[in-house]
Amino acid sequence: MTQENTVLNANPIVTFLQKPAASFTKADIINYIVSNEIRMVNFMYPGGDGKLKTLNFVINDFDYLDTILTCGERVDGSSLFSFIQAGSSDLYVLPRFRTAFVDPFAEIPTITMLCSYFDKDGHPLESSPEHTxxxxxxxxxxxxxxxxxxxxxxxxxxxxxxxxxxxxxxxxxxxxxxxxxxxxxxxxxxxxxxxxxxxxxxxxxxxxxxxxxxxxxxxxxxxxxxxxxxxxxxxxxxxxxxxxxxxxxxxxxxxxxxxxxxxxxxxxxxxxxxxxxxxxxxxxxxxxxxxxxxxxxxxxxxxxxxxxxxxxxxxxxxxxxxxxxxxxxxxxxxxxxxxxxxxxxxxxxxxxxDMCRAANPLEPQTNYDTSIxxxxxxxxxxxxxxxxxxxxxxxxxxxxxxxxxxxxxxxxxxxxxxxxxxxxxxxxxxxxxxxxxxxxxxxxxxxxxxxxxxxxxxxxxxxxxxxxxxxxxxxxxxxxxxxxxxxxxxxxxxxxxxxxx
Known part of the structure; x- marks a missing residue:
């Protein structure tokens, strides 16, 4: 990401790390959390009703932060999706670091990330919305x-x-x-x-x-x-x-x-x-x-x-x-x-x-590729x-x-x-x-x-x-x-x- 794009980017994590969100790593997330005194982490993931669900974590110490970012957490899939039976309902949710943002509504400084679902064998859940x-x-x-x-x-x-x-x-x-x-x-x-x-x-x-x-x-x-x-x-x-x-x-x-x-x-x-x-x-x-x-x-x-x-x-x-x-x-x-x-x-x-020049006669002729x-x-x-x-x-x-x-x-x-x-x-x-x-x-x-x-x-x-x-x-x-x-x-x-x- 160029310096110009970093300056204009609205995501404070992007501007702090000086890198695009698609390149965020676990180390980047930890760096931002420690450097900016973030006190909570939220996981969010879509349910079967099409709405986002939320899981909150208080950051107790570095080891616990590393654990939740690495291992994710368990959730009850049968309460989230009608096609999952209660007898085999445990799922994992793992954060996608590229989705990290600072929660604009939280009074306590909070980082939120969207998550992906994984099944009991550690494979992406075939029927999950984001994996589909x-x-x-x-x-x-x-x-x-x-x-x-x-x-x-x-x-x-x-x-x-x-x-x-x-x-x-x-x-x-x-x-x-x-x-x-x-x-x-x-x-x-x-x-x-x-x-x-x-x-x-x-x-x-x-x-x-x-x-x-x-x-x-x-x-x-x-x-x-x-x-x-x-x-x-x-x-x-x-x-x-x-x-x-x-x-x-x-x-x-x-x-x-x-x-x-x-x-x-x-x-x-x-x-x-x-x-x-x-x-x-x-x-x-x-x-x-x-x-x-x-x-x-x-x-x-x-x-x-x-x-x-x-x-x-x-x-x-x-x-x-x-x-x-x-x-x-x-x-x-x-x-x-x-x-x-x-x-x-x-x-x-x-x-x-060149409509820009037609509207602004002082502008030079351009060959902007508008087909994009x-x-x-x-x-x-x-x-x-x-x-x-x-x-x-x-x-x-x-x-x-x-x-x-x-x-x-x-x-x-x-x-x-x-x-x-x-x-x-x-x-x-x-x-x-x-x-x-x-x-x-x-x-x-x-x-x-x-x-x-x-x-x-x-x-x-x-x-x-x-x-x-x-x-x-x-x-x-x-x-x-x-x-x-x-x-x-x-x-x-x-x-x-x-x-x-």
Whole structure:
């Protein structure tokens, strides 16, 4: 890491050690703890509900610190995951040193690290969330020779006491500035803490959703990340949700990532952008247009889209968001700059124009390589997603595209360049597959397509069985149809799953 990058890095451990987090060793962690009078260590790891769990350690002496960093600790797997039986439930959690950060909420100086699960034989737990994603990333590289990178758009609502001063227009909060947007300062503090924990943030802004209900102000926000290796992307999103919730609790706000808040108002998605790199160069474009490799990725997602909802849309309220005319997808298709499709190809700076110089005439001509910015965006997932399962599933789908003999044909057949829900496009709409409309339907889709996810040993059969059982337990096959015209019933459902994911 260059001196310039070290100076600008927000993680205090990086700046102290003068090395990137990916290079952290046990000796580095101990050095930082001793030199900065850290008194506690926290281990954090994802549970079966998609939330981070925490184990606290008081540092008694050097030997004990060395022991926990080297050996980790035991946890009860049956209390964390439904697929683990109580009779053989002991698991190990081992810290990943590259994830270390200073806990911004702890009164006692504390270092926190994310952990990996290991089984009784000391092997990575096959069904653990983070190891499943690791296997997916390895398989993608083995098949394609490329690195899979991802980033998330994390949408959420900040809920506070209603204010009469400077009211925002209902459902018109997109990129609004203060004082009409009330949660901007809260969002920027969240961004600061996420960056200190190692998150690579692209930007933050207020989102379209805002409204008042029962004396409370609901304001939608978004924090978007930069593309990083897919395993790092999942870690960053997990920590970001934990930080946003904790800071909200600290400042007296309620926070929700729920896909649906109330009828007639914008729900919160979790759009995932992806790109593929080879030798550090983005492979998404070729001569200024979407490359063959990118179209194969998209074809894989088109083929497996119905099953991907099993990872990215985890409770019944998810399927009240996936309805027409809500900027949320319902059909399996893709297109350029089109927000009615499942996979969108956003603007990618492909035009050969120096816009910086056009806006700033005093700047010299540059030849900046803007192709690195091109991604494709999956728009069906929401805040109920299990982040590791979701990113592993997308990684599998994109790899699958390279293994499909008819990938380019599938990409061509599913491409649309119109508003697919407009009346004049009804015939085209009828040719497209639809996304599942319930958790039960998603489980059925995953069961039909499970073989692809289990190939290369990525998703264990036990994990797939557990996901299917979890979704079937909602018993919501006809729920959306039954209550879609009953706002009070929908609100009860929203309240039940308000703190999902």
């Amino acid at each position: 994603l690791h296997k997916a990333a390895v398989a993608f590289t083995e098949v394609t020779g490329m690195e899979f990178q991802a980033m998330g758009e994390l949408e959420y609502y900040v809920i506070s006491d209603d204010e009469e001063n400077f009211p925002a227009q209902d459902q018109r909060g997109y990129h609004e500035s203060a004082p009409y947007a009330k949660a901007n300062e809260f969002r920027t503090r969240c961004m600061q803490y996420i960056a200190q924990a190692g998150g690579k943030i692209k930007y933050g802004h207020s989102e379209v959703g805002n409204f008042s209900l029962n004396g409370k102000n609901y304001e939608q926000n978004e924090i978007e990340f930069l593309p990083v290796p897919v395993e790092q992307a999942a870690d960053q999103l997990m920590l970001a949700k934990w930080i946003i919730r904790n800071l909200g609790y600290q400042q007296g706000y309620n926070i929700t990532f729920a896909p649906k808040i109330t009828t007639g108002k914008a729900g919160s998605g979790l759009h995932i952008h992806m790109r593929i790199l080879k030798d550090g160069k983005n492979q998404m474009l070729s001569n200024g247009v979407l490359s063959e490799a990118a179209r194969k990725m998209i074809a894989g997602m088109m083929d497996l889209a119905p099953a991907i909802t099993a990872f990215g849309n985890k409770n019944p309220t998810s399927y009240f968001r996936l309805v027409p005319h809500q900027e949320a997808p319902t059909n399996v298709c893709w297109g350029d700059r089109n927000r009615s499709v499942l996979v969108r190809v956003p603007l990618g700076w492909a035009a050969d124009v 910015k091109q991604t494709v965006e999956m728009r069906s997932p929401d805040g109920s997603a299990d982040l590791y399962q979701l990113l592993a599933g997308l990684c599998v789908a994109c790899r699958h595209g390279f293994e499909m003999e008819d990938a380019l044909e599938v990409a061509e057949k599913t491409y649309v360049n119109v508003n697919i829900h407009a009346a004049e496009n009804a015939d085209r709409l009828a040719t497209l597959a639809q996304l599942p409309d319930s958790c039960v339907a998603s489980a059925e889709c995953l069961n039909r397509q499970r073989q692809v996810f289990e190939e290369h040993g990525v998703f264990s059969p036990a994990m797939i069985d557990g996901i299917i059982a979890q979704l079937q337990d909602f018993d919501d096959k006809t729920l959306r149809k039954n209550i879609e015209n009953y706002p009070e019933e929908i609100q009860k459902l929203v309240n039940q799953y308000f703190h999902c994911g």
